Amino acid sequence: MKINGFWIGVLIVLALGYAFTFFVDNEFYFFAVYVVLQGLIMAVAWNVLGGFTGYVNFGSAGFFAVGVYTSIALNKAFALPLPLIIVASACICGLIGLGTGYLTLRLKGVYFAIATLAMAIVFETVANNWEYVGGAAGTYVLQPENSFFFDSYVEFLFMVMVILAVFATALSRYLSISKIGQGLAAIRDDETAAECMGVPTLRLKLISASIMGGLMGIAGAPFPFFISFVDPLSAFSLLIAVNAIAMPMIGGTAYWYGPVIGALLLGTIQEITTVTISSELNLLVVGSLLVAFITLAPQGIAGLIHDLKNGRQKAKDKSHG
Amino acid sequence: MAENILVVDQLTKKFGGFVALDSVSFELKENERLGLIGPNGSGKTTMINCVSGALFNDAGKVVFENQDITALPAFKRAKLGIARSFQIPKPFHSMSVIQNLLIPLEYAAWDRVDHHRLQEEAMEILELVGFQDRANENSASLTQVDMRKLELSRALAAKPKLLVSDEAMAGLSSSEVDEILEILFKLNDRGVAVIMIEHIMRAVTRFCERIVVLDAGKKIADDIAENVMKDPEVERAYLGE
Numbered sequence: 001m002k003i004n005g006f007w008i009g010v011l012i013v014l015a016l017g018y019a020f021t022f023f024v025d026n027e028f029y030f031f032a033v034y035v036v037l038q039g040l041i042m043a044v045a046w047n048v049l050g051g052f053t054g055y056v057n058f059g060s061a062g063f064f065a066v067g068v069y070t071s072i073a074l075n076k077a078f079a080l081p082l083p084l085i086i087v088a089s090a091c092i093c094g095l096i097g098l099g100t101g102y103l104t105l106r107l108k109g110v111y112f113a114i115a116t117l118a119m120a121i122v123f124e125t126v127a128n129n130w131e132y133v134g135g136a137a138g139t140y141v142l143q144p145e146n147s148f149f150f151d152s153y154v155e156f157l158f159m160v161m162v163i164l165a166v167f168a169t170a171l172s173r174y175l176s177i178s179k180i181g182q183g184l185a186a187i188r189d190d191e192t193a194a195e196c197m198g199v200p201t202l203r204l205k206l207i208s209a210s211i212m213g214g215l216m217g218i219a220g221a222p223f224p225f226f227i228s229f230v231d232p233l234s235a236f237s238l239l240i241a242v243n244a245i246a247m248p249m250i251g252g253t254a255y256w257y258g259p260v261i262g263a264l265l266l267g268t269i270q271e272i273t274t275v276t277i278s279s280e281l282n283l284l285v286v287g288s289l290l291v292a293f294i295t296l297a298p299q300g301i302a303g304l305i306h307d308l309k310n311g312r313q314k315a316k317d318k319s320h321g
Numbered sequence: 322m323a324e325n326i327l328v329v330d331q332l333t334k335k336f337g338g339f340v341a342l343d344s345v346s347f348e349l350k351e352n353e354r355l356g357l358i359g360p361n362g363s364g365k366t367t368m369i370n371c372v373s374g375a376l377f378n379d380a381g382k383v384v385f386e387n388q389d390i391t392a393l394p395a396f397k398r399a400k401l402g403i404a405r406s407f408q409i410p411k412p413f414h415s416m417s418v419i420q421n422l423l424i425p426l427e428y429a430a431w432d433r434v435d436h437h438r439l440q441e442e443a444m445e446i447l448e449l450v451g452f453q454d455r456a457n458e459n460s461a462s463l464t465q466v467d468m469r470k471l472e473l474s475r476a477l478a479a480k481p482k483l484l485v486s487d488e489a490m491a492g493l494s495s496s497e498v499d500e501i502l503e504i505l506f507k508l509n510d511r512g513v514a515v516i517m518i519e520h521i522m523r524a525v526t527r528f529c530e531r532i533v534v535l536d537a538g539k540k541i542a543d544d545i546a547e548n549v550m551k552d553p554e555v556e557r558a559y560l561g562e
């Protein structure tokens with residue numbers, strides 16, 4: 001039942017996305033939705049390690065930037081088509097996730113969070129000094145001529161993002177209901193107890209870090225073609241990094257749909273703020289929403305939904321006997 | 322002659338300069354019921370941590386079913402059949418009671434259970450402990466006493482060959498202690514070896530065939546209950562001088 005519901009939803013989203021490219025002409029809407037979906041993929045990615053596994057970290061957005069620069073380098077060197085670039089970025093970022101995970105995942109709590117922050121700074125330093133991809137000055141990236149079956153490259157990019165967002169969501173959902181997801185939840189709740197109950201904690205944490213890295217990579221790969229000019233300031237943007245953490249926190253980190261809800265909500269609010277007031281306000285918007293949720297509803301929106309459902313179930317149970 | 326299921330050989334564990342276990346050796350036969358007692362801070366929990374792999378020992382060996390497991394991580398020892406309960410309960414607090422049991426069933430016991438009957442297996446264990454009505458309750462909201470029962474059920478769900486219960490009965494009423502003892506006896510009948518760490522002496526003497534006594538990280542006695550209780554050194558360790 002539930003499985004069908006999810007996959008029907010996936011088909012509807014893909015169909016709506018495709019229809020959107022037919023019926024909408026104003027490029028602004030493609031840009032706006034692109035940004036929201038980019039946030040969504042990053043939120044889902046962050047949540048695999050930060051939410052499911054409980055390894056809250058500040059450096060995840062660094063993997064987005066690695067995806068961005070991998071994409072620039074591959075485009076410049078081989079002019080590969082975007083789908084291949086995305087796959088390559090996913091692999092490279094996944095491997096870097098695995099490697100850095102191996103180095104940092106033995107740390108706990110705040111030490112881990114700080115180590116990941118340091119890692120992101122290392123990435124940024126590399127980007128600043130790697131002249132081939134623009135170094136500190138940045139580089140222009142031309143949109144390829146070929147926009148496949150679409151009228152413009154922007155429409156193509158938009159559809160790519162819709163597909164990637166659906167893919168990321170489906171992967172994270174699969175993960176959360178699978179045996180691996182149960183193991184990750186056990187690690188989040190109590191790592192020692194998990195290990196003593198047979199959960200291979202190190203292996204599962206590395207899987208989680210690799211998936212986080214890979215998904216961040218696919219979020220970053222199309223970005224150079226989207227904004228055309230990339231420098232370390234845009235790839236390592238504070239807003240992008242903060243969003244990746246705030247969206248799952250606001251949406252709720254314990255369930256796969258939490259980051260999706262958080263990203264759609266926060267992303268939309270930010271786009272509206274950008275248009276009606278100013279993009280300068282976006283950080284303020286995230287900040288205040290984050291504070292509000294952490295104090296009032298630390299389980300996020302998904303947690304509220306879950307409690308509501310549970311409450312109803314309990315009331316039902318009681319009235320039945 | 323029953324085989325040894327567990328051999329602890331000259332095991333030493335230090336925390337910094339503090340020696341928590343000082344070259345302790347003991348053996349456990351298949352299907353045996355062993356008590357591990359000693360005053361507070363004598364090293365009982367530390368011993369169990371080293372046997373289950375939650376901590377690694379500094380010197381000495383741990384052998385389980387003739388395999389040297391000294392260097393094995395805890396999850397592999399759990400798969401081999403060593404399960405333990407925690408003295409300070411460590412429930413998976415975001416999960417319901419039954420989900421807590423599904424973790425060891427899906428991991429530690431995976432090679433020993435029917436993969437299509439995990440739910441039923443978990444329910445059977447909850448029924449054994451008298452917890453069947455609580456299956457869907459959130460484990461974080463249990464009382465301390467109920468959390469101990471959950472600890473024990475979760476260890477049972479790992480389908481162990483060796484079960485170590487670390488003060489599973491602390492705080493239970495006398496009739497509840499009897500219930501838990503019944504469960505452990507039943508388990509033992511099915512061939513599971515048990516190490517019981519307990520301060521409730523009535524339970525220890527009723528249940529255990531043999532008792533090992535630790536004092537300040539050293540083994541001071543290892544004998545049948547009757548003899549251990551008469552041992553002047555044990556008396557001194559408990560009563561002080």
Ligand SMILES: Nc1ncnc2c1ncn2[C@@H]1O[C@H](COP(=O)(O)OP(=O)(O)OP(=O)(O)O)[C@@H](O)[C@H]1O
Nearest residue numbers: 336339341359360361362363364365366367368408
């Ligand atoms: N992780 C640790 N770091 C430092 N010291 C520790 C650690 N764990 C235990 N100890 C010390 O080792 C000694 C033995 O502790 P342990 O918990 O094994 O005792 P115990 O026999 O289980 O006591 P109790 O009956 O109170 O449970 C104690 O002095 C304790 O303070």
Ligand SMILES: [Mg+2]
Nearest residue numbers: 365366367408
């Ligand atoms: Mg203890």
